[in-house]
Amino acid sequence: MTQTSSIILGGGCFWCVEAIFTGLKGIISAKPGYAGGHMEHPSYKDVCTDKTGHAEVVNIVFDPDEIGLDDILRVFFTTHDPTQLNRQGDDVGTQYRSVIFGDEAQRAVAHKIRDEIAGQSIWEAPIVTAIEGPAHFWEAEASHHDYFARNPDTAYCAAVVAPKVAKARKLYRDRLKLA
Numbered sequence: 001m002t003q004t005s006s007i008i009l010g011g012g013c014f015w016c017v018e019a020i021f022t023g024l025k026g027i028i029s030a031k032p033g034y035a036g037g038h039m040e041h042p043s044y045k046d047v048c049t050d051k052t053g054h055a056e057v058v059n060i061v062f063d064p065d066e067i068g069l070d071d072i073l074r075v076f077f078t079t080h081d082p083t084q085l086n087r088q089g090d091d092v093g094t095q096y097r098s099v100i101f102g103d104e105a106q107r108a109v110a111h112k113i114r115d116e117i118a119g120q121s122i123w124e125a126p127i128v129t130a131i132e133g134p135a136h137f138w139e140a141e142a143s144h145h146d147y148f149a150r151n152p153d154t155a156y157c158a159a160v161v162a163p164k165v166a167k168a169r170k171l172y173r174d175r176l177k178l179a
Helices: 014-022 046-048 069-079 102-118 155-171
Strands: 005-011 029-034 055-062 098-099 130-132
Touching: 005 014, 005 046, 005 069, 005 130, 014 055, 014 069, 055 069, 055 098, 055 102, 069 102, 098 102, 102 130
Parallel strands: 098 130
Antiparallel strands: 005 055, 005 098, 029 055
């Protein structure tokens, strides 16, 4: 039986993060949800008020024999803009913050990869991604699961999600699952 690991990542809209990671080898599941806030059982409507403290996140379950946490974090740091505080483009609010929730060992890897990416000068501004301890994950409503796959022609998906997915596919072609 395969040993799995998981990590919770927030990189703006969870539809983007889910769509990027779902397509990678070694990713067993990428479920959208909420983490880091003070409200139990938050809904999308609650989180969108920007008053719950939650971020839109994706709980990524992966096979570390196929994809390492360091590679997951490289994908994460290069497929969203980790220099934007509490936003991603036109999506503004703390629910869109760039954040990693993980245990002590995962946080150490996150700091290492963040510093590696910062040293590559990929981004013109400093990385502001928060690296935090474990957080409770509240799974999002079913309507948010596989959103991009089910709604690729909506205006938001075409304008925001599709370009991020295309960027990830170009940068990480060797890591894509075969169709």
